[in-house]
Amino acid sequence: MQLDSYLEIFTTMYGWAFANIIGEALTGTGLVVLPFMVMAFNAWRQAKEQGAEQIGVFGLVDSIGTQLIVGLFVFMTCFATSPLTSLHSINLRYQPPPTALEPNPPEVSRDSGTGSTYDAALVDAIDGSMSNVSGSLAHVPAWWMTVLAISSGMNHSIKAGLNASQSELRAVEELARIATIEDPRxxxxxxxxxxxxxxxxxxxxIQMDPADLTAAGRAIIATTNTEYGPDDTGWMGSQLFRTEPGFYSDMRSVNPVTGFAVDFGRDVDYYNPSSGEPLPFEGFANPDWGRPTCREWWEDTxxxxxxxxxxxxxDWQALWGRARTLFSSEDRTKDELARLAQVKANPMFVDPTQALGDRWYQNARISDPAGIADGVARTAGGVLSNVGLGIVSLLSYITSGPLKNGLLMMQALILMGMYMFLPLVTFFSGYNLKVMLYGAIGVFTVKFWGALWAITVWVDAHLIRAMYPVGSFTLTDIFGSAMQGHKRMLLNLLMLGMFIGLPLLWTGMMAWIGININASLTDIVKGADGTARNITSSSAGRGRR
Structure with a gap:
């Protein structure tokens, strides 16, 4: 049987375990026969109120017999349990939806384990150790087992019929939100x-005249350029700075960069032993690493x-793998991820001659303890900035991510409560035939929420594809851009509205259907009772004549 969440596997077991405990209490105290006694008493009372001469002895016996047969049928199908309809005779399964971190998640089940923390915490729901009552806690009445099978089968069929329900952009957004840079280097x-x-x-x-740029440079920052545009110069990997003469290609790091070997053709301010010139001063030594151009520092593969x-x-490698399908080229994808990484790192300007623990003055290295204080101050500022970004991100995401998981958990707990109360509802209804209909409608309605949420995810995937066509956005647009915030807000509101609104609409419609069916059944029963009484009265009258 296919279920809708990890938790539902265990709440299904718990719900029917509680139901069996309640049923055992009703059976053990003898209260289980009370509704049958009430049926017989009501039939006798109605006969006395109407007069025995109108109904007759045979009519009274028929009335009592009919009510007892119906009550016994409801009791056997909705209250009594059997090993033939046990949850242990089937395997409760759950197919997790694909996520950015796990695009092809394996199916989990009760018997093989879910691989979640529920396995250890809720193990007594499976092995029955939660109670010492006699009999199995996993037995389910035949009618409710049928309802569960039909409801789960319907949900599974609908989910299987929705192709391409996972939005690649939503997956990238999910990864972008959880991505962090923790490497201090x-x-x-x-x-x-x-x-x-x-x-x-x-x-x-900023200080130069735009007319001094080359034609290619002006084209990069032109307002008509949809790939780069005027905001290209607002981040570290600017295409203009990388390609325009006089910028990254002609600028070098102020201090040596680890990993870049000394190149005397580039590092002309280093001492070249092969030049034949004497050392600048006794004990002079070149740095261990060279000073690359800014373009080399940025683009080296x-x-x-x-x-x-x-x-x-x-996490960033997974994000790189998923984002490659969203942009026109590999270089554009790398730029988008690097731009996102800059937002995550949130760097601030620090005087390069003061920023490092080792200052580089006139080709010599001089130990500078003041650099330590600079590093501490820079780190503290970065932490505060990241805290601020984290709060903003949390406020924008807390309405969607946790709500989706919370709704699935709420559904599982509601179903557990429904299963638990079904024996009591059946008992207090007097084994009324209507409880079969109402209970089935209630269980099917709540179970169908899972299918509605799958439809919501499918609709969201297509809406986000329409609002963010491939190649028309940046990762910062969907993650942190204020200019694109209205789009994200609209999408989130639509998604949340469907996540909550569709189940409410569906539940209201099913409640209306249940009320109308109840009225129809009541009219049918009243009509049948009236016909039966007329026939009985006629028969009694002929008998007296």
Whole structure:
């Protein structure tokens, strides 16, 4: 039997375990026969009120017999349990939906384990150790087992019929939200590049006349350029800074960068032993690493900063793999991920001559303890900035992610309560035939919420595809851009409205259907009773004549 969540596997077991405990209490105290006694008494009371001469002895016996047969049928199908209809005779299964981190999740089940923390915490729901009552706690009355099978089968069929229900953009958004940069070395390098390359390049761009740019440079920042545009110069990997002469290609890091070997053709301010010139002073030594150009530092495919930003952890590698299908080229994808990484790192400008523990003055390294204090201050500022970003991100996401999981958990707990109370409802109804209909409608209605949520996910995937066509957005648009915030807000409101509104609409419709069916059944029963009484009265009258 296919269920809708990890928790539902266990709440189904718990619900029917509680139901069996309640049923055992009713049976053990003898209260279970009370509704049959009430049926016989009511039939006798009605006969006395109408007069025995109108109904007759045979009519009274027929009335009592009919009510007892109907009550016994309801008792056997809705209250009494049997090993033939046990939850242990079937395997409760759940197919997790694909996520960004797990695009092809394996199916889990009660018998093989779900691989979740529920396995250990709720094990007594499976082995029956939660109670010492006689009999199995997993037995289910035949009618309710049929209702469960039909409801679960309907949900599974609807979900299986929805192709391409997972939005690739939603998956990327999910990964983008949980992605963090925890490597202190990488954070340090991002901070350095921001201060030593980006800020000087941006300052130079602001101070220069746009007419001095090449034609290609002007085309990059033109308002008609949908791939880059005027905001291209607002981040570290600016296409203009990387390709325009006088910017990254001609600018070098202020201090040596680990991983980049000394190149005397580039590092002309280093001492070249092969030049034949004497040392600047006794004991002089070149740095261990060279000072690359900003373009080399950014674009190197082996040790470049951009490559490190997008592949430094498994989460970022997964994000890289999923985002490649959303953009027009591999270079564009790398830029988008690096831009997102910059937002996550949130670097601030620090004077390059003060930012490092080792200052680089006139080709010499001089130990500077003041750099430690600078590093502490920079780290503290970064922490505060990241806390602020985290709060904003949480406020924008808490209405969607937790709500979806919370609704599934709420559904599982509601179903557990319904299963638990079904024996009591059947008992207090006097084994009324209507309880079969109402109970079936109630269980089917709540179970069908899972199918409605699957439809919601499918609709959301198509809406987000329409609002964010491939290649027309950036990762920061869907993650943190204020300009695109209205789109995200609209999508989230629509999704949340469907997640809550569709089940409410469906439940209201089913309640209306149940009320109308009840009225129809009542009219039918009254009509049948009237006909039976007329026939009985006529027969009694002929008998007296």
């Amino acid at each position: 990488l954070l340090h390098n991002i901070q350095r590049f921001y201060s030593e390359c980006f800020v000087p390049a941006q300052s130079r761009f 082996r040790i470049g900063l951009r490559e490190a930003m997008i592949t430094h952890s498994s």
